[in-house]
Amino acid sequence: MEKNELKILAQHLANPQGEKGLEIGEMMHATNIGMTLESIKTLLIEDDEHILEIGHGNAGHVKSILNKAQNLHYTGIDISETMHHEAKRLNEKFKDQAAFVLYEGTKLPFRDKTFDKIFTVNTVYFWQQPVEYLNEVYRVLKDNGTFVLTFGQRDFMEKLPFTQFDFTLYNSDEMEETVSKSHFKRMKISEKEEEVKSKTGKDTITRNYTVLTIKK
Structure with a gap:
């Protein structure tokens, strides 16, 4: 891929927009599903809980969450208008249990102590002020x-050509140190x-990632 193409890909990974954003959303769902399902498993979801996902993408995995227990409520939050509308479209049949x-x-537009479980996958690279965001x-x-924070490790992410554009990368120790500065x-x-298949559409690659289980 040319440098400009890689830059555009990086921009869509951070904030998918338009028709190209829909394609990127599908690709992200496919390449991230292993990390997403591992994060959901780590939450240990129980009956009657309210779950928040930060950066839901196209939210093709919501059914997997709602099947984990009885009487669950899911809220997904995203900065991408394209993903917001696509997630609502794909999850229309779950609208009584899932909100976007x-x-x-x-700033998370919710009251204090709203959620039983919160998780996010592959969003931390784009947090402008990570400690302040963690406090939110x-x-x-x-x-x-329980808050589950899942991300690709720096050593792996540095090998991906698009991460040179506005990605902040972490290894496990760096992320642990960042979390320790929060509340x-x-x-x-x-x-x-x-x-996993590479996001540039080429070979299969071995992804190393970290799942942080975080408590107050």
Whole structure:
């Protein structure tokens, strides 16, 4: 891919827009589904819980969440208007249990202690002020709640040609240090790897990623 194409891809990965954004949303769902399902599993979802996902993409995985327990409510939040509308379209039949919110990317538009479980996959690279953002997550999470933060490790991400454009990369230690500067007090690190198709559409690659389970 040419440099300009890579830059456009990076922009769509951060904030998918228009027809190209819909394509990128489908591709992200396919390449991220392993990380997403691992994150959902790590949440240990129970009956009657309210789940928040930050950066839901096309939200093709919502059914997997709602099948985890009884009487669940899911809220997805995203900065992409394209993904917001696509997620609502794809999950129309779950509209009694799933809501989608469009926001500006820094302040979570919810009351304090709203959610039992919160998770996010492959969004941390785009947080402008990560400690302040983590404190927003802390604010809307219930006292006994769980926050799962999942991201590709720096060593892996640096090999991807598009991450040179406006991605902030972390290894597990760097992310642990960042979380420790926030209000959160406890975390558990789990490092994983999986075989995935490259986002540039070429070979299968081994992705190393981290699942952080974070508590107040």
